[in-house]
Amino acid sequence: MDRLPLELPSSLRQEFKSPFGPVYTDVTQFLTDAGRPIIAVGDIVTYHLQTVDYTPAVAVIDGQTKRESVDETVKAALSKHNKRIDVENQPGTISIALLEALQTAVETPESVMIVVDGEEDLATLPAVLVARPGGTVVYGQPDQGMVRIAVTPETKITMSRLLKRMDGDAAAAFDRLGVDRSGDKK
Template identity: 40%
Template sequence: MLRLPEAHRDLLKIPFGTLYRDIGELLPLIEGRAIYAVGDVVTHNLLSAGIVPDIAIIDGYTMRTPCTRSPLLQARRITAKNPAGTITDELVDAIDEVIRDPPGVIFVDGEEDLAVIPLVLAAPSGAAVLYGQPGEGVVLRIVDASAKREAETILKAFVRE
């Protein structure tokens, strides 16, 4: 399991992509792409806009309170344990499995906030990764070599336990 030390938590306060206030603003940018969503609210908002993500990673919570808008997708469902502030091998394995054979929903027992990092590393070039930036909007990151390098840099701040 990888844990992000408290001293490096500020690394994730800066959006890991382009921040949009409303999901409607980015819809033209994701057309024709594989769409990977991290978070219950982002997934719900995509579904409300008529877009079913190829992969959704959810935990049933938003900002540490139960999310009453958890999406019910018809895709196969994998459960992975992932405590807050960590990236578990179980989560990484679930991401790898669903990327190899989409669509799928990964339901995280714990917290899915950091899943965007291994998701970008595993995703094919051109995929659209979306996640929520609490109180600000939704972040879009199109996967490319730069995104993968940045994810690797962030991952180096983690410590293996």
């Protein structure tokens, strides 16, 4: 198993309860408002994008929603991605493999699906850090909808600050992502 550079401390969990951006229940409206490219974190969010024939530049999935396996319809729809990267990432952590996969995926011209063995819930933080300014990271907020994070210098700083507060080697995480501590590309 990969060495885990970062782990979410219990003292930081509350900061992830509220959405980091506007919440959408209408996929079409989300796509109208979202900058490109789009990085989707979560099976259901990715599935909803695909139901309107939109494939995100990067999708990060783990085969689960609300700690339960996604249904067969969702699994089947998500299995049709061309390029796939498989990684391990334990719950409540951000692994080196996940960081490297995100960094590789955003530099790949075709759409990439990162399939996580474990949990992808915290992938939103590094996704914002590696995303192109003007782009969007979207993730699911349980029982509410899709959360749109516009990738701006401000959102990169917010995610960078959260990442620094996690237990583990934040400097190694920034290095693996190819960004400095403010979230800017090196």
